[in-house]
Amino acid sequence: MTLIIEAVVLGILTGSVYALMASGLTLVFGVLDIINIAQGILVIVGAYLSYTLEKYFHIDIILGLLVTIPALFLLGIGIEWAFMRRIKRDRVMISILVTFAVALVIEGLLNFIFTPNYVQLTAPYIDAALPVFGFYLPYIYLFGFLLSVVVLTLLYFLVYRTKFGFGLRASMQDRTAAALIGIDVERVQTVTFGIGVALAAAGGMVFGATNPFNAATSYDLISRLLVIIVLGGMGSLRGALFASLAMLVISDIIDVVWSPVWANVIFFALLIVLLLFRPQGFFGRLEGRKQ
Amino acid sequence: MVRSTATFRKFFSLSGIIVLLLAALAACSTQQNNANSNTTTQSSPILIGASIANSGDFSADGKPTREGYELWADTINKQGGLLGRQVKLDLVNDNSTPAGVTTAYQKLINVDHVDLTVGPFADLTAVAAARVAHRSGYALIEGSGTAVAVFQQGLDNIFSVSLSAKNYLVSFAEYILSLPAAQRPKTAAYSTQQDPFLGPQLDEARSLLENGGVKTVLNQQYPVETSDYTPYAQKVVASGADLVLLGTFTPDSVAYVKAFKQQHYNPKAIIAASGPDQGDQFTGPIGGTKVAEGIFVPNGGWYADINTFGNTQFQKDYIAKYGGSTADISSDTVQAYSVGQVLTQAVTKIHSIDNAKLIQELHSDSFDTLQGPVKFAADGQNTTAVAFLFQWQNGNLIPVYPQNNAQANPEYPKRTWP
Numbered sequence: 001m002t003l004i005i006e007a008v009v010l011g012i013l014t015g016s017v018y019a020l021m022a023s024g025l026t027l028v029f030g031v032l033d034i035i036n037i038a039q040g041i042l043v044i045v046g047a048y049l050s051y052t053l054e055k056y057f058h059i060d061i062i063l064g065l066l067v068t069i070p071a072l073f074l075l076g077i078g079i080e081w082a083f084m085r086r087i088k089r090d091r092v093m094i095s096i097l098v099t100f101a102v103a104l105v106i107e108g109l110l111n112f113i114f115t116p117n118y119v120q121l122t123a124p125y126i127d128a129a130l131p132v133f134g135f136y137l138p139y140i141y142l143f144g145f146l147l148s149v150v151v152l153t154l155l156y157f158l159v160y161r162t163k164f165g166f167g168l169r170a171s172m173q174d175r176t177a178a179a180l181i182g183i184d185v186e187r188v189q190t191v192t193f194g195i196g197v198a199l200a201a202a203g204g205m206v207f208g209a210t211n212p213f214n215a216a217t218s219y220d221l222i223s224r225l226l227v228i229i230v231l232g233g234m235g236s237l238r239g240a241l242f243a244s245l246a247m248l249v250i251s252d253i254i255d256v257v258w259s260p261v262w263a264n265v266i267f268f269a270l271l272i273v274l275l276l277f278r279p280q281g282f283f284g285r286l287e288g289r290k291q
Numbered sequence: 292m293v294r295s296t297a298t299f300r301k302f303f304s305l306s307g308i309i310v311l312l313l314a315a316l317a318a319c320s321t322q323q324n325n326a327n328s329n330t331t332t333q334s335s336p337i338l339i340g341a342s343i344a345n346s347g348d349f350s351a352d353g354k355p356t357r358e359g360y361e362l363w364a365d366t367i368n369k370q371g372g373l374l375g376r377q378v379k380l381d382l383v384n385d386n387s388t389p390a391g392v393t394t395a396y397q398k399l400i401n402v403d404h405v406d407l408t409v410g411p412f413a414d415l416t417a418v419a420a421a422r423v424a425h426r427s428g429y430a431l432i433e434g435s436g437t438a439v440a441v442f443q444q445g446l447d448n449i450f451s452v453s454l455s456a457k458n459y460l461v462s463f464a465e466y467i468l469s470l471p472a473a474q475r476p477k478t479a480a481y482s483t484q485q486d487p488f489l490g491p492q493l494d495e496a497r498s499l500l501e502n503g504g505v506k507t508v509l510n511q512q513y514p515v516e517t518s519d520y521t522p523y524a525q526k527v528v529a530s531g532a533d534l535v536l537l538g539t540f541t542p543d544s545v546a547y548v549k550a551f552k553q554q555h556y557n558p559k560a561i562i563a564a565s566g567p568d569q570g571d572q573f574t575g576p577i578g579g580t581k582v583a584e585g586i587f588v589p590n591g592g593w594y595a596d597i598n599t600f601g602n603t604q605f606q607k608d609y610i611a612k613y614g615g616s617t618a619d620i621s622s623d624t625v626q627a628y629s630v631g632q633v634l635t636q637a638v639t640k641i642h643s644i645d646n647a648k649l650i651q652e653l654h655s656d657s658f659d660t661l662q663g664p665v666k667f668a669a670d671g672q673n674t675t676a677v678a679f680l681f682q683w684q685n686g687n688l689i690p691v692y693p694q695n696n697a698q699a700n701p702e703y704p705k706r707t708w709p
C-alpha cells in the first residue's frame with residue numbers, strides 16, 4: 001500500500017514538471033499551428049544553462065532561473081524570427097521538419113560544448129528528503145511541484161487576465177479575425193513562442209536536478225511531451241496539465257503494482273482507446289481550427 | 292511508326308549493353324573491395340573504418356570509444372605504422388542505432404573502400420556492423436559487443452576482444468557465496484534494463500546466487516528507453532533486499548544510487564553492471580566519491596595497475612593526448628584500444644591486410660591486449676578473459692576480487708550513506 005501511495009504522490013509531483021514542459025509545447029501549437037519538435041532539446045538547453053551557472057558561477061539552481069528563463073525566452077524569439085515566421089503554408093507539417101532540424105543542430109552544439117558525458121545538477125537539498133507516509137519524499141520533487149504551480153498560475157493569469165492573453169486567445173481561435181480587430185498577430189506569435197521556450201527552462205532545471213542528462217536525453221523527453229499534448233488536447237493548457245498528471249500517475253502505479261514492461265503498453269493502449277472515442281483528447285476541441 | 296519502333300529497339304539494345312557494362316564494373320569493384328590488398332599502393336595509408344556513436348543513446352560511450360581508436364592509431368603510426376604504412380581512421384557517426392550502423396558500414400566498405408573494419412559501441416550495433424562486413428568478406432574486431440546474442444548470429448567474421456557479458460557478474464556471485472553463512476545475504480533484488488548486454492549478466496548471477504541459497508525477492512526489467520527510474524528504484528527499496536544487483540548503464544546507476552540515498556535504504560551490497568566504472572560521470576552526479584563508497588562494479592579485465600600488454604605506455608600516451616589522469620580512462624577506451632592491438636598483431640603475423648587471411652588468423656592464433664590474453668572461439672567470443680570485481684574504496688575504484696589481483700579486501704557490508 002505504501003508503494004502505491006508513493007507512486008501516486010511521485011506521479012503527481014513529476015507530472016507537474018512534465019505539465020510545465022508540455023504547456024509550452026501546447027501553447028505554441030495553439031497559437032502558431034506549429035509542432036515544436038525542438039521542445040525536448042530546449043528543455044535540455046535549460047538544464048545545461050542551469051548546470052553552467054551552478055558549476056562555473058556557483059549560482060543556486062533555483063535562483064539561476066532568473067537568468068535561464070529570460071535567456072530561453074530570447075532564444076525562443078530568435079528561433080521564431082529565424083525559422084517559424086518564414087513558414088507560410090502547411091505550417092503543421094513543415095514545422096515538424098524545421099523544428100526537427102533545429103533540434104539536431106542544437107543537439108550537435110550541446111555535444112560539442114559539453115561533450116556527451118552525463119551530468120546532473122547538484123545542490124545541498126537535492127538528496128535531502130522529507131519522511132512522509134512511511135517513505136521519504138525528496139525535497140527537489142516538492143520544489144519542482146511548487147515551481148510548476150507558481151509558473152502555471154502565472155501563465156494562467158497571463159493568458160486569461162491580461163490584454164496580451166486576450167490577443168493570444170483570439171489568435172488561437174481565428175488568426176485572421178484577430179488581425180482584423182487590430183491584434184498584432186505576428187507579435188503575439190513571437191512572444192508566445194518565446195514563452196513556450198522559456199517554460200522549458202523551468203522544466204529543464206527540475207529535470208536536470210532529478211535525472212542525469214546529456215543531449216541525447218531529449219529524444220525520450222519529446223516523445224513523452226507529444227503524447228501528453230495529444231492526450232490532453234492540442235492547444236489546451238488545462239489538457240496538458242491533466243494529461244501530464246494522468247500519464248505519470250498511471251505509469252508509476254503500473255510500474256510498482258504490476259511490471260515496468262507493461263506500464264508503457266497499458267498507457268498507450270488506454271491512449272488509443274481514448275482517442276478512438278475522443279479524438280480531440282481530453283480538452284481539445286472537436287472541430288478543427290477555423291484556418 | 293515502323294521507323295520509330297526500330298529506333299526504340301536500337302535504343303534499348305544500346306541501353307542494355309551499357310547496363311551490362313555497368314553491372315560488370317560494379318562487380319569488379321566489389322571484388323576489389325574483398326581483395327583489397329593486391330592493388331593498393333604500398334605507400335598509401337591503410338584505411339580502417341568504424342562507426343562511432345557521436346549522437347544518440349550511446350553518445351556518452353561513443354566519445355571514449357573514438358578516443359581509444361584514435362590513440363591506438365597515433366601510437367601505431369609513431370612506431371612506423373602497420374606493415375610500414377601509416378594507419379588512417381575513417382570514422383562515421385552511426386547515431387547509436389543499428390540502422391545507422393548498417394548505413395555507416397555500407398558507406399565505409401562500398402563508398403570509402405576501407406581496407407579493414409573495426410567495431411562500433413554496443414551489442415546490437417556490433418551485430419549490425421558484423422552483418423554488413425560479413426557480406427563483403429571483412430573481419431570485424433570489436434570491443435563492446437559481448438552479449439550472448441552477438442555470438443548466436445552464425446557469423447564467422449566477428450571477434451570480440453572483451454569478456455563475454457554473461458560472465459561479468461560471476462566473480463561477484465562467487466565472492467558473495469564465499470562469505471561465511473552467518474554473514475551471507477539472505478535476499479537479493481535484481482533490476483535491469485531490457486538489454487542484451489545487461490540481462491544475461493543478471494540472469495547468470497541470479498542462477499548462481501539462487502543455487503547458493505540467496506532468495507530472490509524482486510526481479511524486474513524495464514524498457515531501455517526509460518528516462519524516469521524512480522518507480523523501479525522504489526520497488527527495490529520496498530523489497531528490503533540485502534543484496535542489490537543492477538543491470539544499468541550510467542544514467543540509471545546514478546538514479547538508483549540517488550534514490551537509495553534519498554530513501555535511506557542501505558543494503559549490505561550493491562553492484563551495478565555498468566556506471567560506477569565511468570569515473571566522474573558517475574561520482575559527479577551522485578555527490579562525490581564518498582557516496583560511491585562500497586559500490587561494486589564488474590570489470591572485464593583492465594585497471595590502471597594491471598600488468599598487461601602495453602598498459603603502462605597506453606596510460607602515458609592517453610594522458611599526453613587527452614590530459615586528466617588514469618582515473619578518467621573509460622573502459623570503452625580500453626576496449627577500443629585492445630581492438631587495435633589485436634588488429635596490429637594479427638596483420639603483422641600474416642603480413643597482409645587481406646580480410647580472408649585475417650579472419651583465418653584471428654580464429655587460429657592468440658593475442659595480447661590491455662585486457663589480458665585473447666583467444667577467439669569459433670563464434671567470436673574471447674575464451675581467456677577473466678571477470679574482475681571492483682569496488683569504490685576511499686575515493687578510488689580498486690580491484691578486490693579474485694584475491695590474486697586484489698588491492699584490498701572487499702568492503703562488506705556496505706557502510707551507510709554519508
